Amino acid sequence: MLIQLSNRDWVIKKIELIFESIVDALLEKKDKLYISLKTRSGSKGRRIDPANGIVTSEDGLQTRIITFPGSTAQEAWRFTVLVRILELVHDALTSDAVITKRDIYYRSPDLFVKQAVVDRYVDDIACTFSVTRNLLNVSAAAKGLIVGNFNIQRSDGTIINGVTNREGTLILNLNEDDVLEVSAIHWIVVVEKEATFRSLVHSDLWVNISSQGIILTAKGYPDLATRAFLRVLTTVAPRIPLYAMMDFDPDGLAILSTYKYGSYSLAHENSHASSSSTSRPLNLPQIHWIGVKSCHLTSSPVLASDRREKAVGQTEGLLRLTTRDRRKARKMLEWDVLAEDGPEAEWRAEMQRMLLLNVKAEMQIFEEQPGGSGQWLKGELGLS
């Protein structure tokens, strides 16, 4: 707890130093005010750390000097945005309240114009201070959904029960004093899409197996809150297998990679995690990919039983790759994670097969089968 406090004080101090330098410059009647910011660019300067997943190396960061009034109106606006966000973060830290990126945006929507502006500068500030976003007391708006056999006992006494809410509970930031209880589960399944999440929890099968496990989705690329929650979950239940169900397309593999190794654009979250004892790195080395893989394209029972009438190309959920997909796949083959001697030989092979066949498949292909995706999952998990 002491460490967390000192970390918080340290960040507060950093922000105040920036403001002090601005005030000093004003007092000295300098003609320019400036803030220096470390920004992240492209996917350069990242490396895979065996323990922490994707981390930044110093050469991957660019230092940008944002000045006021600056040479253009655009630059003056950038400076204003940055000061406003720093002010809100400072408020949050001094009052020890967590704010979401969405909250920040709604405090000055006219200034920020769009949510993405806030998202980018918040992450740049975290990166500049070499801290995780949590240490700024900023969280992403809740996006992930979770359902299954878990209990969370919050420090204020409220209890959240996963089984009773069949529609799923929004994934929340767990505090140090919150207690997560999952002793009855045998598996955790992460699904890429909300649609699959819904179809699984609404299947007849779910009634029978909901007491045995947990299903979770971040509705696409996982946000920090979902990844942090999974880290806590896998720390509380270290022996429980963690499965991933993604689409067979470049985004599906990129999402899987984000869960397992972290994000290329937020690598500083992993880098700085190890330097602080209160936050953990967010990578999930134990995540096990169960589908959709190239072998599911033709070995699915619907095709075996119905081969004459139904050519594979007509199967629901089977699509051809777009130009963007192919470009993305080719770029991803250059990632260290997919390198020839890299850690994910199977991902590399699957990506190559995808390009050869020029086919992608959504998880809906399992819906075509008797029993739908629930039955398929049951088979993959070896449930009777």
Add this chain to the structure above:
Amino acid sequence: MSKQFLTLHTVDKAHPTDIFALAATPTTLLSASGSSTIRIFDTTAPDFPLTQSIEGAHKLGVHHLVTSKDGKVAASAGFEGTVKVWREDEAGVWGEVGLIKDSNKAGEIWAIALSADGSYLASTTYDGRINVWDLGQASMPKIREYETKGSFGMCIDLSADGHFTASGHENGSVYVFNNDTGRMLHSLAGLTKPIRTLSFSPASKLLAAAGDTRIIALYDVSSGEQVANLSGHAGWVLNLDWSATGEWLLSGSHDSKAKVWSLESRTCVATHSHGDQPLWAVKWLPKTGRSELFALAGGDGSVAFYREAAGG
């Protein structure tokens, strides 16, 4: 009528991952895979020993590999989108002699084919262009560009007599171009699903094309008429190859089955299973002895050699 082909030898783990292409010369078999290495096996020795590994040929993996009919030139296409041209020196060692890069950023070079004498290379792009490159000049310039309707060119072949280029596309189109006039000769009808492989017969009279319809269509090259349908595969047809005499057609499928078809009877005379992985590559070896030999390779990374049974 059926015909017997016997397993002669299998090179296990020829590559650590899917073998996507095989190419032959009179004395060797070249293989390419999702790894960056091209491997070369001696087909004159009974145990098909590895004679050369070209390491790092294409860092992101190799998806196409072809040789000229005379066996002097090879070309490989990698996932990064470029083509490398290879030549065998007097000592029998293959080395890189050129690199082809499509200057147009929108397209990536995908399928490739070499002319019989290795002086020209034809390639397809994702957006359906067909390019021909002159390997005789040091800079290996693009000398011709055929426009199609923009559907992914999944496969290409050059006829042995040098007169024709054929391309197969994802929308089911098959085009035959006349290399002498630079014009499209035929737009072949009949198939509506992705065409994954096509091949001119050794005499350049017939064109075989196949893909997701799982039917192999045979066309008369001069008239453009469809002369036969060979059906029997249960999975997508991924690769086709004619024997040197044109008597037999070999096909490989996504469901790991290979079939040998008799051109005389237009029937399947033999079916072989090769593991449970896609069969990406099937290749006849140039006929040197009395019996025909062919090689199969695919998702399990091994290369299996088969021999025609005596008196079969």
